[in-house]
Amino acid sequence: MQPLITDTKAPVTEPGSTRHYPGEGGVWVLLGGELLLFTICFFTFVYYRQFEPDVFAASRLTVNQGIGLANTLVLLTSSLFVALGVKRFRARDASASRLFQAALLCGGIFAALKAYEYYEKVSHGLTPLTNNFYMCYFAFTGMHLSHVFAGSIMLFLMARVAKRPKPTAAQSLFVECGALFWHLVDLLWIMLFALFYLAG
């Protein structure tokens, strides 16, 4: 019987071309779906803003800029760790595991900062019911946070796989796809940060 996954690096495109889908074609369906979901969120935000731009501008001034900036830098750094880790993993270098663990730590820092940020907002009376800006803020950064949690579980598993001397083809594919998912988490935050914290 043919193995389900053969050469994960095999070109899936034009013959003679060396271009290949990162991960596997199928994971891009997942990534595309997530991008679509958050694209709807971005448009929902600017939709509501149409009707009360002053409320949105005033509310933006009340978000915690410092935490927003810190979280952005934390996720960008975690993406670097994951990109370096995948390279090391492909070379069967054991330091890949430590890099995935470092990225996981970044995920934890992001979640902790977010938790504090939400607590701070709520304790100042700013909740999803306060106005449409804050409804969007809690809903969309909350959805993003759930993706951080899912990605963190993947990073934990990737760190474990990366310790094995002989990962299977399926495990290697999981590492590649988990890395892509984490970069997606970073990508989405870049736009959320721009809309909620900066664009005013």
Added chain:
Amino acid sequence: MEKLDKTDRKLVLWWALLVILTLLSFEGGIPGLGRPEIVAAIVVAIALIKMRVVILHFMDVKDAPWSLRGVLGAWLLFVGAALLAIWYGYLAIP
């Protein structure tokens, strides 16, 4: 951890660019950022550039088939243009 090789250094440089762009788009990063009305456009444009860097260099899409690169690039442009068009009132979602 071993020394960073050439590819590693490239990844670190892209990361450094992302950090610099982030700081530039932050409050007062670009002094005054000109007129306050254009802040949104600048901030979204910088976000798109950052997203493109993550897609091409961290997600390895630079080596992906052109169909994927095309779809992602088109998505970035569409999202940026449409968000800003609505933001500035050139387009309305009823």
